[in-house]
Amino acid sequence: MEHIVIIGNGIAGITVARNVRKQSDKRITVISAETDHFFSRTALMYIFMGHMTYQHTKPYEDWFWQKNRIELLRAYVERVDFSEKRLYFSQGEPLAYDKLILAVGSTPNKFGWSGQDLAGVQGLYSYQDLELLEENAQHAKQAVIVGGGLIGIELAEMLLSRNIKVTFLVREKAFWGNVLPKKESELISRHIREHHVDLRLGTELKEILPDANGRVNKVITSDGEEIPCQLVGLTAGVRPNIDFLKNSQLETDRGIKVNRFLETNIPDVFAVGDCAQFDVPPVGRRPIEQVWYTGKLQGEALANTLCGNRTKYEPSHWFNSAKFFDIEYQTYGWVHAQMQEDEADFYWEHADGKKALHFVFDKQTQQLKGVNTFGIRLRHEVFDQWFSEGQTITHALEYLKDANFDPEFFKKHEDEIVDKFNRENGTAIQPKGKSWKRILKAVMG
């Protein structure tokens, strides 16, 4: 029986395991040094804040693995012998594989800051990072977070939940400024400050300084300001966790190089999820995708391949979502931080400054290219259909009520939104009422 060995029990690796099991009887082993069982990495913050316990973050109960004959191995892989097809661990006997799946995920970026390895300085990615944060938080009354992205703002929310004062250093002139357009970035910045975070835009970390015991006790910023703190969170992005694979026959760059079939340069070795780097990425997508659902989609494609049905990773239109403190964000299609030459846009913001909708479309053809939404939920399938059909901004606004996904009784803003567009563009679009028939057509495909 063919032995499929998967290194990494995150969403990508586990998706491979589950889908191979659905289609075959192959022997499957999943190896992780992090935890015994698969858990949702995106939920780490909720454990720290006391919304959930670790148990709740496991998407499958513990009996699931035995029932589905997925062997779990808690071990740290030190070295892979690709020619012998063997894994060597920090402890114990080596393990032979027939096919190897590398789903090893990421590790926090460190950019060689002075003091980055002091006690009390840490990133946030793994379960062990969370345990470390628990310990570091015990010592902290003030914290500095470095890096204005999704993990940074989550860490800010986490620390505030323990009454730790947070100073948030963001290198860009705007929060998450390499992804969000200016107005959206400002909206989120206001909300961050509403939560009493000391947000410092356009400010970089220069140096982290220790106290007499070698623990962090202040940082110095690019402005030369000293900020006292007992905890520093380094959240300037993540990179593939592949140091143990460097200097082997495996071809790597920032990540493990793969083609669109998730195949590496070595036969029977594949890479999937955060750690995979496409030589030719899908149109409009990045070579490394560090998103929950892309790990899932890649895992599904790879499982097909492993079971004899060679399948290309072919994601549909881009989408994503996040939550910034209390404000939910969803995006469908592409809304870039900087609009491109051929693009026009339409932005609406609610009077309370916590809801916004931002459409981007083609100047010439009026074809819809993307939408950012804050504080209003939108139906994924409806936008997916509009992109596939090449619908225009006019169409999207006319049928916007179909796309609303807010809970019942919530205030609706479509009429106001379309009104604004009409005023700005001299159009006379009449929003149509919500139609289940159209919605179900989008959902059922």
Next chain:
Amino acid sequence: MRENGFSIANPHPRQTDNVQKLGVAVAMMGLLPLFGTWAGINISGGWMLSLSIACILVGTAIYGVRTYLLVPEGIKNTANWFDPLTNRGLWGWAVGIVLTGFYILLYWFPEYLGLGQNGKTNSGLIHLFDPLSQFFKGQPASQWFMYGTLYTVAILALGIKFIYKYRHSRYHVVRTSVVMLSQFFLAYFIPEILEGLNVGAGSQYYGKDLKNFWPLNYYFFDGWHLDNMQKEGTWGMFFLVWGIIGFAVLTPIITYFVGKRWYCSWVCGCGGLAETAGDPFRHLSDKSMEAWKIERFLIHGVLAFVVLATGLLMYTYFTGKDFGFAINQYLFFALLIGAGLGVVLLYRKNNGFLPSQKVIWTTAVVVAFVILYFLVPNLNEGNSTIFFSSYNFKKWYGFFVGATFSGVVGVGFYPLLGNRVWCRFGCPMAGYMGLFQRFKSRFRITTNGGQCISCGNCSTYCEQGIDVRAYAQRGENIVRASCVGCGVCSSVCPRGVLKLENGPDGARLKDL
């Protein structure tokens, strides 16, 4: 991980300011007369009860407004698993024991709450409620009047707090307002006023809560209840006809259109308490597959029990005949233990991969409890037979389900098993509506495409113990008999994945 928030070394206590403290102090002062009289102190004068209720309402409102209005609106689940009240810690157990004790006294030993029996006047806690009862209907309070009043106060006070906590969601604001009004007017004010207006004069009591349909109101079809309604002209006949239409026509139709939530989280009294007073405990429900198996067995078992018990009583009522046979208690116990063993063995045979601890414990507790129920009085009386009859079936249902399950376990165990134990595992009304919701209804929780990140907030905060995530992460809609439509899964979802809605029933399941 930090699990024990009771640590005195906790370096980051949650801060309460003076206004919050004032709110809690006022509410606690309102509770004082209740505990004082429960302990046997006699307080007369209507002003004390009014003051007590006013303090509870005002104090809770002050606390709620101050706690939630000063911070930006949003989900407020921080520290739920650190707080000893809400993580099955010391305070959780303490509150659970006090509540459970209260229910035991209420159902079986009301004299310890001060109920005057055999012509004696009330004292203690129940006496505190005499003036209000006199005001409504010119008679001293019963334990049920005291209970109904406190129940209503709890829903109103903690309902206000709930509304502030979830003020960002109009679904919760509307739903909670309706359930508070429903409790106050339909379950409390109107029935008490009707009693006071002497509706039912010349006859005995019958239920006047317009929304309390059979089978939740399990005595509706009892002979005495049917007689009492018929004896008393127009009003009685109205309640009789309304009760039948309510359960046979209205319930299925409304459940078809909007799901069972119209009842369970919008008008029901049990649901009202669970959603308001019980809200801090919603995450304690058990989400395991094993618990789901127990749930389906129990809730449909109770539904079958109430149908059988009611059917037998109706048979006796209309034919005047009672079946009736005696059985040796030890034979019965042996059969019961055999049945228990059978259940456990069958479960293990069919679910080899699932844990079976909870099934074994539940079965053992139920079997032992039933045996004790028969054995203790029989030993006292030197009797060794158990008599099966229509009347006794009903009596047993009243004891095991009506009192023990819905009251003692249902509310007493809020801080240990979550706020919907009764609604999920026992309520026959929920079981009845669940059949429609599962097989013929327009209600579903829609999953939004591929946005789910499997974080688990939805499952954790589902008071009915539904593993919502299991569906959401597959992109499937959630169609489950037990969903009471509280909408909290949708609220706590950080990615906007879940939406409660009514739509064409043919397309509820995306994979159809």
